[in-house]
Amino acid sequence: MKTGRLEAFSDGVLAIIITIMVLELKVPEEGTFEALKPLIPKIISYIISFMYVGIYWNNHHHLFQIIEKINGKVLWANLILLFFLSLLPFSTAWMGENHFAQNTIAVYGFNLLLCALAYSFVLNTALMLESKDSLLAKAFKNKTKGTISSILYLIGIILSFFYPKISLFLYFIVAMIWLIPDKRVEKNII
Amino acid sequence: MKTGRLEAFSDGVLAIIITIMVLELKVPEEGTFEALKPLIPKIISYIISFMYVGIYWNNHHHLFQIIEKINGKVLWANLILLFFLSLLPFSTAWMGENHFAQNTIAVYGFNLLLCALAYSFVLNTALMLESKDSLLAKAFKNKTKGTISSILYLIGIILSFFYPKISLFLYFIVAMIWLIPDKRVEKNII
Amino acid sequence: MKTGRLEAFSDGVLAIIITIMVLELKVPEEGTFEALKPLIPKIISYIISFMYVGIYWNNHHHLFQIIEKINGKVLWANLILLFFLSLLPFSTAWMGENHFAQNTIAVYGFNLLLCALAYSFVLNTALMLESKDSLLAKAFKNKTKGTISSILYLIGIILSFFYPKISLFLYFIVAMIWLIPDKRVEKNII
């Protein structure tokens, strides 16, 4: 089974997820700068989630560039990933709407954690199809980044009830870990 | 006529259907866990429909991978399928909004039945273009799964007025029938 | 300039147009069949527009299958077509919301007329790039269907203020003209 249509479908879903989040920025009825102020927390949470969906799209793109064959399991693992990503517009808007209240930060972190676990599930089902010497196996042998991310999410979820700002900072750190290009992987891919 | 653009268009529509369902999860105004509780039936119905749209995408993907030529009839049969699938966000949200009230479960089952009938219509119009010895004819000779699904939907619709929970369970069973990979079909395809 | 990305972009826009119309079917707060009744005019207008967008996608698909080269003018003519098609969800919902009131039927017909004119504009800009002996010129020499459609829309718009039901019937007739496959064109294409 080729990966073409899976990529096209995932691109479609990711493009919609990243774009419909802007629909939660409800247009203020007044045309003053004052009226834009209550939108600031929403815009901040939109930026964070835009970055995250961008990171997932970017990694998904990289991953399926070196995957050669897939089976039904990879298709379903990918759908589970898309499901948890599709909840991001909700958890993002809830966090923005409630000015980063403690519970909303915990739920947002939990959503990010579920996405991360689903992503490694996609990776593992794909690895099971390839030999240990394959390009994929080599490129993704080192799972440190994934493990660190999950641990930081978990700490973030727990801390959200005590120091919500630190949680947000941790989520931001994880995004940065993924944003800064991973030389080792790039080398293996190209 | 090649299938490329039909697949791209269907992927687009399915990607939008599967994603806009999340827009029905209206963001609660309060940032408490309590405020999330009323969303539980909506999330459950979202999960069921996400699974169903995923199954349809998966099967559509498989089907058009072995279809070699299409004509105007297949195009229109496919549009009828997309129409009934496009009603799923509505029937899903109605069912979730009303906490799985009897009527809403009946309508949801009716929607699923219409999708199933439209899907076999697509399959039949495609089969009419191929010879009896074609890959397609062999792979989809056995229509037991389709027939069982339609019967279970019908029973589900009728039972919804008496035992709505059993109806939901039947819809879930049908999803499972399709989720568990069909070894026979996979063998014929590859 | 190749047509690949123009087709992909148009498919994306058409897929979204055809799907977001369902968002106008607001979910009733009650779970009774009674609560679904007010939605009937909306569903009827949704069906008509779904058919129309399907027809445009189908014809667009056919047209760009035989177009070999495009230029900036075709790109912009195509964007004008997409613009008028993007207004269909609005005029459809307005007509459904107001139970096919006279003015709404006139505006809906006007929208359909603008789409038809934009479509022939796309066709003409494409024809200007090809020789008179090209496949495209031969396949689309006969413009009777386009002319009849525009005349029927015009009559429909005028009649909407006196006999709105006849207008709706005329719009339906035009859809049928395009739904029934045009043997002559198909022959020229393949």
Added chain:
Amino acid sequence: MKTGRLEAFSDGVLAIIITIMVLELKVPEEGTFEALKPLIPKIISYIISFMYVGIYWNNHHHLFQIIEKINGKVLWANLILLFFLSLLPFSTAWMGENHFAQNTIAVYGFNLLLCALAYSFVLNTALMLESKDSLLAKAFKNKTKGTISSILYLIGIILSFFYPKISLFLYFIVAMIWLIPDKRVEKNII
């Protein structure tokens, strides 16, 4: 890294941005022509933004047709461009909702300016990957249009507080600069 999937993803996001703007045209509850009048400023702002997104899609299309290789930086520059473009439905609706109030015109111009800067960032990151003799370097050597646009946006933002109509006219002029095909570029591309 090939550009195929970046183009597909960008097309998806641009298709959604251009289409969801129509969701801001809220359907009037009455079926009279009077009820359509308050929508006129919204439709005008929709037309301007539709033109702009069309221009960006068109230029994006041209740009990535001659780009041969990309890296992570181009991917992220492209995501930043998509982010600012994704804010257009918001600033467009705000401007239309408030009948082109001064502040809304300033914010709209600022959004356009950010899009223009992000676009030249994409262009520059792509240029850094190519040699000075490359097709890309030649085609985009002359940056006059980009510079003039940014200056006109800046003037527009400042003037919006004194002569808002002139600002709108300036934004319109910039759109026209880009709409009229750039012979020089076309020649270099083909």
